[in-house]
Amino acid sequence: MRGLSLLSLGLALVLRATGAPAGDQPSVALTPLPGKVRVEIGGRLFTEYLYSGQPRPVLYPVMGPSGIAMTRRFPLERGPAGESRDHSHHRSLWFAHGSMNGEDFWTEGGHSGRIVQEDFRIVAPDVLETSNVWRCPHGDGVCRDRRRLRFQVFPEGWLIDCEIVLLAAERDLVxxxxxxxxxxxRVADGLRLGSQGAGGRGVNSEGATGPDLWGKRARWVDYYGEIEGRMVGVAVFDHPASFRHPTWWHAREYGLLAANPFGMADFGAGPAHAGDATVPKGQSLRLRYGFFFHNGTPEVARVEAVYRRWAAP
Incomplete structure (x- = not known):
């Protein structure tokens, strides 16, 4: 991989951002390390992009502006006593899909596919680009993708802007x-919604809350609650240019929050296969989402205003 070749040459590549969306914000630093890229803001850990030793690339850990872990530790490492251990394929923050030409890339095991990074580049002080291949259990490639991750500092919080272009390189992709x-x-247990025995709450851009978030369309969804005595939250944004905006949400009270524009039948939004999407050979499909980590409630963090600023052309 190009990333590994950079390391083998002993190149200590650390790029620091000189700008931010507003005000005098701390700088972003991206540092390539074996099997991962470390992301720091103002010298403090934000996250690490792990591309080796995982069934798919993931971001873990993810620390909010207060230094609080915003995603569940399991299964990437041993968590605190009592941490939930369901759904071992929920690895912090990731992108995957359960039906890619009939192959399952969502779950894990011998019958599931893997997303393998082929290359990465740090193309700007706060931007990481990667190239990946989706491989069936028997090794054949189903499709490819290109990803662009930008790590941003807003006055109200920290944001990961994720743009993914799925490429039907060798055949049609369904x-x-x-x-x-x-x-x-998969949010930290303290952000799970109230029916799960935690104190978390959820709200979307349309005003729906709690269990009513699941399967609904919205521009964003925010899970927030108290962890270590601090009110913190994460809002997941769907960009207006993303496929089938505003997307549907696989938003579970136990802590999973996923933007999913393909699950229409499962969400009760159409008949069987209504959500199928075909990408003809040689063409692509573009998705773009944001993860905004903030202190305070959605109102205090001005989530709607941040969304509009992020989504503006």
Missing amino acids: LGDTKEGGMAI
């Missing part, structure tokens, strides 16, 4: 209608 997929985060 993304099947299933709720099992999307741009996803």
